[in-house]
Amino acid sequence: MKNISRRKFVKATALAGAAFSVVPSTVMGKSFGHTAPSDKLNIAGVGVGGMGRNNLRNMSAEN
Incomplete structure (x- = not known):
């Protein structure tokens, strides 16, 4: 196993995080109509009756 210093590890993870945040939304699928699970609205109703x-x-239809 290769020894890596804490400074090199933090630098590498910071660069990887920065590169990931620069990726365009087309690669992530937003322009194709895909919705991330964290962007979906979950609604439940118990005993709400007719109007509810x-x-x-x-x-x-919010999602």
Whole structure:
């Protein structure tokens, strides 16, 4: 196993993180209509009745 100093490790991970943040959104799939799981809205309703059911139905198109 190759020994690596803490300074080199931090430098390499910082460069990798910076390179990842520069990647265009087309590579990540945003321009193709894909939605990341963290961007999706999860909604649940328990015992909401008629009006609440309509509200949930209207909000289901938010994703």
